[in-house]
Amino acid sequence: MELDARCPCGTGLGYGDCCGPLHSATASAPTAERLMRSRYSAFSVGDVFYLLRSWHPATRSRSLELDDDTRWLWLEIVRTEAGGERDEEGVVEFRAKYRVDAPGGRSSGVQHEVSRFSRVDGAWVYVDGVA
Numbered sequence: 001m002e003l004d005a006r007c008p009c010g011t012g013l014g015y016g017d018c019c020g021p022l023h024s025a026t027a028s029a030p031t032a033e034r035l036m037r038s039r040y041s042a043f044s045v046g047d048v049f050y051l052l053r054s055w056h057p058a059t060r061s062r063s064l065e066l067d068d069d070t071r072w073l074w075l076e077i078v079r080t081e082a083g084g085e086r087d088e089e090g091v092v093e094f095r096a097k098y099r100v101d102a103p104g105g106r107s108s109g110v111q112h113e114v115s116r117f118s119r120v121d122g123a124w125v126y127v128d129g130v131a
């Protein structure tokens with residue numbers, strides 16, 4: 001993704017000033033919400049490596065395949081609980097709108113999830129989520 005294009009996560013910032021540096025590991029997320037946003041963006045740009053790297057080793061999938069037909073349209077952070085710069089754990093509730101352009105037709109939906117995050121060696125990681 002172009003660094004000056006708007007970041008998919010919806011902050012209004014350019015990708016290079018938002019989730020780009022997290023994806024390229026030149027910065028780390030200070031809060032759980034920041035990590036959540038960067039994971040949404042990673043789904044959007046298809047960065048499987050980042051999605052696995054930012055996933056807790058205890059709950060991480062061995063592999064992850066993204067569906068090429070799915071387009072992520074927007075992200076809304078509904079609520080956060082802890083997950084701050086001095087916290088070790090956090091919760092982020094979000095809604096993410098998507099569209100699927102499959103050969104058989106188009107559909108869309110909203111993924112509504114409450115995700116849990118914690119720190120591993122100081123870095124925020126995704127633990128699990130309840131849809």
Ligand SMILES: [Zn+2]
Nearest residue numbers: 007009018019
């Ligand atoms: Zn972003």
